[in-house]
Amino acid sequence: MKDRQLRAGKILRSAEPLNLEMPFEKLGSFITPTGLFFVRMHHAIPKIDKSKWRLRVDGEVESAFEITFDELIEIESKKVLALLECAGNTRSVLEPKVAGVQWGLGAVGNAHWTGVPLSTLLERAGVKQTAREVVLEGADEGPAEDVRGPRGNVRFARSVPLAKAREDVLLAYKMNDVDLPGEHGFPVRAIVPGWYGVASVKWLQRITVIDRPFYGYYQTMDYAFWKRGNGQPELEALREMQIKAEIAQPTDGEVLPVNSKVRVHGAAWTGEGEVTKVELSLDGGATWNETKLGETEPNAWRLWEFDWRTPTTAGKRTLIARATDSSGRIQPARHDPDRGSYMINQLLPIDVQVR
Secondary structure: OHHHHHHOOHHHHHEEOOEEOHHHOOOOOOOHHHHOOOEEEOOOOOOOOOOOEEEEEEOOOOOEEEEHHHHEEEEEEEEEEEEEEEEOOHHHHHHOOOOOOOOOOEEEEEEEEEEEHHHHHHHHHHHOOOEEEEEEEEEEEEEOOOOOOOOOOOEEEEEEEEHHHHEEEEEEEEOEEEEEOHHHHHOOOEEOOEEEEHHHHOOEEEEEEEEEOOOOHHHHHOEEEOOOOOOEEEEEEOOOOOOOEEEEOOOOOOOOOOOOOOEEEEEEOOOOOEEEEEEEOOOOOOOOOEEEEEOOOOOEEEEEEEEEOOOOOOEEEEEEEEEEOOOOOOOOOOOOOOOOOOOOOOOOOEEEOOO
């Protein structure tokens, strides 16, 4: 019964582990309802007793300690708005096809998160001068998917630079003002604003401050990409989200009446900064029209819309949305092959039939 409720209204992308996508055409509000928010898992949901749960803070600190859930929620809390996007969102559009969960448009969502700033716990522990990164470790574990990975089970862990950890990482225990559901990281998860969702480790159980770069499985062999500089390409962990716009409605293949008013709408987002412009092409990219933008909040998506008077003659029309952000980044036309099956932010055309 619980499993059916969890899947209700969402697209099943895999059953084991469970991965669920929000049908993006259901985008209707600035805040994504928890019941529609996408679910990304690598392993089964760990069974955690909140009364026995402990979060350990250790490593390059003056005073390592453990904290209970009841103690954590007694600390002054903060509520933030943050969008999470799976780094493989829209993977299904890539040609040729690649391995991995075949996400459409909906492995993304915008929610309120309530919890304790990570900086508060780091301050209590007393970070040493040698500190460089902070490793966030979850309770979920299982075998590595890559045959080149380590043998046996691997626990899910990612790191963030110390500066980012102190700046805005949140240890969240509520989502949209209610306790975190199991599939979203109960009892506590990390929220790393502006970064791909993989950094926002769920079922958090340990925070380790280290004095060197972290080369864990989930940010080297998985969730990494090739970055080219002046020399050889180097492997780098996925971090900041890329500029991107998606069309929620109309949907690909939809039939629209001729000479009618149609509301074209969707959402756009970026990693750091804000979306400043979303343009819409109604002719496959030959010409572009500025859309009407909704409210803007740090680390959230920006909804957009355009009232389109469909042509008086029947035929196929190709619609494309294109976003620009405050750093001047513009959504690219094509996927960068060095990114492999991740960071997919190319233009996403849809075809509609006007009849």
